[in-house]
Amino acid sequence: MQALIYGYGNPGRQDDGLGIALTQRLEAWVSENQLMGVEFDNNYQLNIEDADAIAQKDIVIFADASDEDIEDFCFSRVDASAKVSFTTHAASPGYIVQLCKELFQKEPLALLLHIKGYEWAFQEGLSERARENLEGALAQMKTLLTDLENITRLQEDLKKC
Amino acid sequence: MTKKITIEPVTRVEGHGKVTIHLDDQNNVDYSRLHIVEFRGFERFVQGRPYWEAPVLVQRLCGICPVSHHLAAAKALDVIVGSGTGEGLTPTGEKMRRLMHYGQIFQSHSLHFFHLVSPDLLFGIDADPVIRNVIGVALEHKDLAVQGVMMRKFGQEIIRATAGKKIHGTGAIPGGINKHLSAQDKEAFLNGPDNFNIDQMIAWSQGVLEFFKDYYTRHQSFIDNFATFPSNHLSIVRKDGAMDLYHGVLRAVDDEGNKILDDVDYQDYDQYIEEEVRSWSYMKFPYLKSIGKSDGWYRVGPLARLNTCDFIPTPLAQAEFEEYKALTHGKPNHHCLHYHYARLIETLHSAEVMRDLLNDPDLMAGELVTTGTKINKGVGVIEAPRGTLFHHYEINEDDQITLANLIVSTTNNNEPMNQSVNQVAHSWMDGQPEITEPMMNAVEVAIRAYDPCLSCATHALGQMPLEISLFDAENNLLDSKRT
Structure with a gap:
């Protein structure tokens, strides 16, 4: 079982860096605990080359900051989607999965971790409430990564959006 | 009504x-x-920060083309630390930055064409948006879509290898660069798998140009007549008139190709360019002072660059440039959709430049940084994918930034x-x-x-x-x- 945890956002814009912060913390934890089969990546935003990056994986978990009306964090299943944005500048997780499916005939199980953010100014560092949300998301991710082989069962216990 | x-x-x-x-x-x-x-608060945000932080701080401004802001800021700070205005860096420092920059141009242009432009060309701008996107391209022209993905990825990998990382890269520093190219990266870029090496990138760049030219042959009226209007054009060019996307002097031509600005040191840009404020927009309107507000506006970006330069200093792109220039009998090209044609010629040029740089031993060894006598003002200009990008900083005796002025490509356009x-x-x-x-x-x-x-x-x-x-x-x- 090969998994990719992909955080995206701009850590120079406060809570927009939640996805990156999650991957950095998790990567250190995975290394300490010598877990196998988990890789990490991050970027300012998703883009078309990520279709190639996820093509070799069985599971992909995207992690992003969210200003949606959610309590702290939640997971949603990523379905392939052809919806395209106005500019070239970003792509949705569903779009990347769809592109992967069409170009490489692969469709990994994909989840999106939404982590609630609050502050978006030109500053480094997460707001206090965002840090609390990050800790909660990290705890669920650790449970998931510890038993990846049972992802199908485990995802039923995740906090859903 | x-x-x-x-x-x-x-x-x-x-x-x-x-x-x-x-x-x-x-x-x-x-x-x-x-x-x-446009978020102008950034210029105020950097005031009071130590000047050496600017090349990293400015990447907060744009997660889309952070490399362009990173390098424009570094070039401005080269001047402040006394390392000269583009010619003063060590060969390693300048060439590593060039590789980073041309990687950025390559990936950005590839993304733009494959992701946004090709669906309009393949399916028509009046086609159902459900299919008029890169997924539609993937369904009907899979090879083209895969090429777009791999070209974008190649450029991104060049950036990673030169800037150090994807997020908040630190490669360029005042006076130079902070690393050499690794032997492992060099080998991968030159001799990687069949679908991921520089020769393949050049071949695909040629292929997509042929794709566009074939389309143009069949749809010339549409391409030539869509949003066409005369204008001035501005960019930097090398001192001998060659296209140079990393460094040069300011040149502007009018709609007939007469030079309005030529051989202008961009340290003095504010003597030649002014920005007008209009009540209905937060974004300013730059214009050439010598012509005035009403007629002094200009285009920047690929179309403008192919109108201002005299030649392209790589052979394959130069051959394409000559064919392109013949369409307008050597006069400036004012066709809006020829931006795409020009962008693809620049894509090929960028691939050729990357190949030459990857074979250059200066990337693997040599001094990284130069220093000199510090001064309190510096301007950095670069040809970003979207056009001319100005960064202007002034500092005080405590090395804090007291003034920052940015004119980004989109503002110029x-x-x-x-x-x-x-x-x-x-x-x-x-x-x-x-x-x-x-x-x-x-x-x-x-x-x-x-x-x-x-x-x-x-x-x-x-x-x-x-x-x-x-x-x-x-x-x-x-x-x-x-x-």
Whole structure:
């Protein structure tokens, strides 16, 4: 079982860096605990080359900051989607999965971790409430990564959006 | 009844850009405006920060083309630390930065063409948006779509290898660069797998140019007549007139090709360029002082660069340049959709430059940084993918930034984009009782030719899509559409 945890956002814009912060913390934890089969990546935003990056994986978990009306964090299943944005500048997780499916005939199980953010100014560092949300998301991710082989069962216990 | 049509891409943090088209009583277009909200607070934000932080800080401004801001800031700080204005760096310092920059151009141009332009060309700008996207391209032209993905990935990997990492890269520092190219990366770029080495990138760049030229042969009238209007053009060029996207002198030509500016040191840019404020837009309108506000505006970006330079210093791109210039008999090219043609010639040029640099031993060894006598002002200019990018900093005795002025590419193209929208609005909407999706896409096609960065810096879930709304004279909503 090969998994990719992909955080995206701009850590120079406060809570927009939640996805990156999650991957950095998790990567250190995975290394300490010598877990196998988990890789990490991050970027300012998703883009078309990520279709190639996820093509070799069985599971992909995207992690992003969210200003949606959610309590702290939640997971949603990523379905392939052809919806395209106005500019070239970003792509949705569903779009990347769809592109992967069409170009490489692969469709990994994909989840999106939404982590609630609050502050978006030109500053480094997460707001206090965002840090609390990050800790909660990290705890669920650790449970998931510890038993990846049972992802199908485990995802039923995740906090859903 | 007078109507106002609003096309409004809304983003969460930076504000938003929108198009308003004002119709008269006969439903003909009276006038149109493209409003882009640009986050100007950044220039104030860096005030008081140590100057050496600028090349990293400016990447907060734009998560789309952080390399361009990173390098423009570093070039300005080269001047401040006394390392010269582009010629003073060590060979390693300059060439590593060039590799980073041409990797950025390559990936950005590839993304733009494959992701946004090719669907319009393959399916038509009036095609159903459900298929008029890169997924549609993947379904019907899989090889083309895979090439786009791999070309973008190659450029991104060049950036990683030179800037150090994807997020907040630190490669360029005042006076030089902080690392050499590793032997492992060099080998991978030169002799990697069949679908991921520099020779393949050059071959694919040639292939996509042939694809465009074939399309152009069959659709010349559309390409030549869509949003075409005369203008001035501005870029930096090498001192001998060659295309140089990393460093050079300012040159501007008028619509006939006469030089308005030539061999101008960009340290003095503010003697030649001024920015006008208009009440209806937060984004300024730059113009050449010598001509004035009404006629001194200019285009920047690929179309402008192929109008200002005398030649391209790599053989394959030069051959394409000669064929391209013949279309307008050596005169400036004013066709809006030829931005795409020019962009693809630059893509090929960038691939050739990367190949030459990857074979250059200076990247693997040599001094990284030069220093000199510090001064309190520096200007850095670079040809970013979207056009000329100015960074101007001044510092005090405590090394703190006291002034920052940025003129980004999209700002330079503000008036030309407005002109393009106006052209399309008249052509597509005059006398039309209803605003259809193809009409809306025609406006977008005109704007997208410039590849504008409407929402620098960030993104998150919860973004709004592009919207178009129709209002009557009393601001009652008559119609509303979303893409």
